[in-house]
Amino acid sequence: xxxxxxxxxxxxxxxxxxxxxxxxxxxxxxxxxxxxxxxxxxxxxxxxxxxxxxxxxxxxxxxxxxxxxxxxxxxxxxxxxxxxxxxxxxxxxxxxxxxxxxxxxxxxxxxxxxxxxxxxxxxxxxxxxxxxxxxxxxxxxxxxxxxxxxxxxxxxxxxxxxxxxxxxxxxxxxxxxxxxxxxxxxxxxxxxxxxxxxxxxxxxxxxxxxxxxxxxxxxxxxxxxxxxxxxxxxxxxxxxxxxxxxxxxxxxxxxxxxxxxxxxxxxxxxxxxxxxxxxxxxxxxxxxxxxxxxxxxxxxxxxxxxxxxxxxxxxxxxxxxxxxxxxxxxxxxxxxxxxx
Amino acid sequence: xxxxxxxxxxxxxxxxxxxxxxxxxxxxxxxxxxxxxxxxxxxxxxxxxxxxxxxxxxxxxxxxxxxxxxxxxxxxxxxxxxxxxxxxxxxxxxxxxxxxxxxxxxxxxxxxxxxxxxxxxxxxxxxxxxxxxxxxxxxxxxxxxxxxxxxxxxxxxxxxxxxxxxxxxxxxxxxxxxxxxxxxxxxxxxxxxxxxxxxxxxxxxxxxxxxxxxxxxxxxxxxxxxxxxxxxxxxxxxxxxxxxxxxxxxxxxxxxxxxxxxxxxxxxxxxxxxxxxxxxxxxxxxxxxxxxxxxxxxxxxxxxxxxxxxxxxxxxxxxxxxxxxxxxxxx
Numbered sequence: 001x002x003x004x005x006x007x008x009x010x011x012x013x014x015x016x017x018x019x020x021x022x023x024x025x026x027x028x029x030x031x032x033x034x035x036x037x038x039x040x041x042x043x044x045x046x047x048x049x050x051x052x053x054x055x056x057x058x059x060x061x062x063x064x065x066x067x068x069x070x071x072x073x074x075x076x077x078x079x080x081x082x083x084x085x086x087x088x089x090x091x092x093x094x095x096x097x098x099x100x101x102x103x104x105x106x107x108x109x110x111x112x113x114x115x116x117x118x119x120x121x122x123x124x125x126x127x128x129x130x131x132x133x134x135x136x137x138x139x140x141x142x143x144x145x146x147x148x149x150x151x152x153x154x155x156x157x158x159x160x161x162x163x164x165x166x167x168x169x170x171x172x173x174x175x176x177x178x179x180x181x182x183x184x185x186x187x188x189x190x191x192x193x194x195x196x197x198x199x200x201x202x203x204x205x206x207x208x209x210x211x212x213x214x215x216x217x218x219x220x221x222x223x224x225x226x227x228x229x230x231x232x233x234x235x236x237x238x239x240x241x242x243x244x245x246x247x248x249x250x251x252x253x254x255x256x257x258x259x260x261x262x263x264x265x266x267x268x269x270x271x272x273x274x275x276x277x278x279x280x281x282x283x284x285x286x287x288x289x290x291x292x293x294x295x296x297x298x299x300x301x302x303x304x305x306x307x308x309x310x311x312x313x314x315x316x317x318x319x320x321x322x323x324x325x326x327x328x329x330x331x332x333x334x335x336x337x338x339x340x
Numbered sequence: 341x342x343x344x345x346x347x348x349x350x351x352x353x354x355x356x357x358x359x360x361x362x363x364x365x366x367x368x369x370x371x372x373x374x375x376x377x378x379x380x381x382x383x384x385x386x387x388x389x390x391x392x393x394x395x396x397x398x399x400x401x402x403x404x405x406x407x408x409x410x411x412x413x414x415x416x417x418x419x420x421x422x423x424x425x426x427x428x429x430x431x432x433x434x435x436x437x438x439x440x441x442x443x444x445x446x447x448x449x450x451x452x453x454x455x456x457x458x459x460x461x462x463x464x465x466x467x468x469x470x471x472x473x474x475x476x477x478x479x480x481x482x483x484x485x486x487x488x489x490x491x492x493x494x495x496x497x498x499x500x501x502x503x504x505x506x507x508x509x510x511x512x513x514x515x516x517x518x519x520x521x522x523x524x525x526x527x528x529x530x531x532x533x534x535x536x537x538x539x540x541x542x543x544x545x546x547x548x549x550x551x552x553x554x555x556x557x558x559x560x561x562x563x564x565x566x567x568x569x570x571x572x573x574x575x576x577x578x579x580x581x582x583x584x585x586x587x588x589x590x591x592x593x594x595x596x597x598x599x600x601x602x603x604x605x606x607x608x609x610x611x612x613x614x615x616x617x618x619x620x621x622x623x624x625x626x627x628x629x630x631x632x633x634x635x636x637x638x639x640x641x642x643x644x645x646x647x648x649x650x651x652x653x654x655x656x657x658x659x660x661x662x663x664x665x666x667x668x669x670x671x
Contacts, residue, residue, distance in 0.1 A: 084486070086483065086486035086487065086490065087486070088490075090489065090490075090493060091486065091489070095493075146657065146661065149661075150661065158486075159660050160657070160660065160661075162424065162429075162485050162486070162489060162660075163653075163656055163657045163660045164657065165489070166428065166429065166489070166593065166594070166597075166653070166656070167594075167649055167653030167654075167656070167657065169593075170428075170593035170594065170645055170646070170648070170649030170653065171646060171649045171650070171653075173517070173591070173593075173645055174642075174643045174645040174646030174647075174649060175646070176514070176517075188500050188503055188504050189504065191500050192497055192500040192501050192504065193497070265493075267490070267493045267494070267497070268494070271490065316501075317501065317504070319497055319500075319501075320497060320498070320501045323494050323497045323498065327494055330490065331469070331473055335472070335473050335475075
């Protein structure tokens, strides 16, 4: 009976995601009749309409879907292997590392190569995803090696992650504050996590990571399941604990870092979505991962849609929407999971 | 006790010497002779003005902010018996920042005199929220830190958005957000003195309660300590210095986190003495950081937040690496 009900939940969630994605393509600041959108999708649209749908809305929605999947999966993996319900990509220092890398990169390009404040120059925004990804990955690697010397226990990883993350965050804030006035909005926009002006390049940047993750995960279900136990227990089941722990950590950091590079640090998605997935999946643990993927994609798309519709032309960044929507959920959750 | 007196005395002496040497350096270097004459004759001549209205008050301000933040961190760590409690990791700093920035952007007519009480409310609410979600932070050290980090990041996100909404006037906020002491005058020192003074003084008065809390909640209650009252009172005392310091100096990281740990490693004794050592060490570290901030890239200034992160961060990472860090021995 429960079995049927749970399958049913997955069946409901899938189409809901599809509906949200369609809504995100059909609705927007530029009011466009649904018939015209349909025309574009079928390939008969006018120039303007195809431009808006094909080059602005679709890549943006797809970037959101992929980034949502990345953050949600990274959060689920980290929560599982560190046995900590409050883990998310920021505890590996990934978000903070990406932030620091992007701020330093923009700072250098603005101040090193453009000393004339009167010239309006192009910022190398196309490099941001790569820079953010490298920064986040480097931070994750740093945490890993610090924790490695002490035996890679989940406690050590978390502790090192918090310490390194705090240092990187403080350094990034320092750089931003010393910024001066020039083109500050770009950094702020990136920092608050935005899907504004995301193009097909961003989608292409994310797709390899997504594919890698989605292909690797089915092969890793058994190790991931065993990593939930203490090291001794997991070893007694024949698990190469260190190696598998490192592999899962690497996968989580790669997913989170690439997404943070493309859309900025969306902190609440990785934290909240896995809990929602667990809540909805109930006793069927095998459903948690697919649910996480669907919910991650759906929530980010929905959040972005709300931000666009509520904010109008001056849209509310997705990071702010997920933060405001996610915070109450998070607080309730923390209170429930942390028993005194 | 004797050793502790020596420690406090030594650190204060070092602070005075460094503070004096700090008068010599900066955008306009000064000879020892000129500085001595300037100190003797307040506000006479260029040197006198530089020393008495620019360099002297900001050094005092740096010392006050550093000592206040260190004591605040010590109090938070004592209430929770949690090595990761500190103004920045419990969300207090972020809470103060978000309300002050919001007032600056949305209520420009509001006088900056009110920033300290407003910041106090914000910091207190944010840290109370962190404590509430982590059930007092006593269950597991990591839960408090994770809750605090998450709440800090959340508040920082809101701050960023408010700044985005604020548009053109943002640069002057950014100057403050950089956590610098540039151009801080005697008025600023007087403004934050009561906040930091009451925080430190109150902590000294409550030192017996701190000592009992260190034994564990049950034992402390068994010894007749009113847990609810004293925990709340100590939390308020811990937030007071943050509220006083943040409007003046901006958010300054790691002093409140790392200094109390270093003091613990020195093993000085009872709470009252430990608080005194915290005051001396915290003040000294921030004084040095401030002098570095204005001399390394003179005549430009580095944000002091970067310096405290560079100095305090590795210290904290090293401390967190110690096997005893979470076990309680390091306390």
